[in-house]
Amino acid sequence: MASVLAFPKIANVPPVEAGEEVRGLGRVQGFLNRFGYLTDEYSENRVDDPTSRALERFQEFNGLPATGDFDERTRAAMTQPRCAMLDMEDGVAFAARCAWGHRDLTFTFDTGTDDAGPGQEFDAVRSALQTWSASVPVTFAEVTSAQDPDIVIGWRSADDPDHSMVGGVLAHADFPPGCGVVTNGSTPKPVHFDDTEHTWSIGAVADCFDVETVALHELGHILGLGHSSVLGAVMAPLVAANMTKRDLVQDDINGALSLYSA
Numbered sequence: 001m002a003s004v005l006a007f008p009k010i011a012n013v014p015p016v017e018a019g020e021e022v023r024g025l026g027r028v029q030g031f032l033n034r035f036g037y038l039t040d041e042y043s044e045n046r047v048d049d050p051t052s053r054a055l056e057r058f059q060e061f062n063g064l065p066a067t068g069d070f071d072e073r074t075r076a077a078m079t080q081p082r083c084a085m086l087d088m089e090d091g092v093a094f095a096a097r098c099a100w101g102h103r104d105l106t107f108t109f110d111t112g113t114d115d116a117g118p119g120q121e122f123d124a125v126r127s128a129l130q131t132w133s134a135s136v137p138v139t140f141a142e143v144t145s146a147q148d149p150d151i152v153i154g155w156r157s158a159d160d161p162d163h164s165m166v167g168g169v170l171a172h173a174d175f176p177p178g179c180g181v182v183t184n185g186s187t188p189k190p191v192h193f194d195d196t197e198h199t200w201s202i203g204a205v206a207d208c209f210d211v212e213t214v215a216l217h218e219l220g221h222i223l224g225l226g227h228s229s230v231l232g233a234v235m236a237p238l239v240a241a242n243m244t245k246r247d248l249v250q251d252d253i254n255g256a257l258s259l260y261s262a
């Protein structure tokens, strides 16, 4: 039973077909805009042509029938917790954005979470870093914050000043300096977990989110990967509670190797 509901206001919007209007649909349009599906002008609360096309893009990206309507399956997918990063840019999916100029990356931790035992959340992230470096020719060395790290990993409140995580999102990261959207060209690059709205766990726990699963995903963005429409890929944007993903799938590895060939 999925008792962790993301974007609860969307859960209250009734299904509506293309061409029709319904109160509250503006929430859905806001969601489609926030994640890059709807960038054209639209009329609020109406499934107009731009909104219907954006719904189709969302449906295709998330493995649903592309009806262009706001239907129940679409609503169910939109109210699943997810990553804060875009799925598309101007309505176009991007698999890989850009690579770092060097492959010996450094990282450090700042604030952790009280949801796990002392240091366990950091060990889970270290394990996710190892999973990537086992498949892709990059290395991650842990340094102190005084050593000018490439990446800083930590837990923040949902109203994170560098990229809001308020609502149904779990975490955010950024892309490498050449294609960054949060800190643009500057380092360190953030990997931030929302410590306000979610409970974190080590392993699969009811109503909680496994740190390593979400870290593995966010670190894919740090390497330069966008979201994937391949169901089951680490880089797919939706995340369920009470589950773990520990392994990259071929789609994740292919994306990373397109940026960092051996």
Ligand SMILES: [Zn+2]
Pocket (backbone or CB within 6 Å): 083, 084, 085, 217, 218, 221, 227, 237
């Ligand atoms: Zn993501």
Ligand SMILES: [Zn+2]
Pocket (backbone or CB within 6 Å): 156, 160, 161, 162, 163, 172, 190, 192
């Ligand atoms: Zn942040």
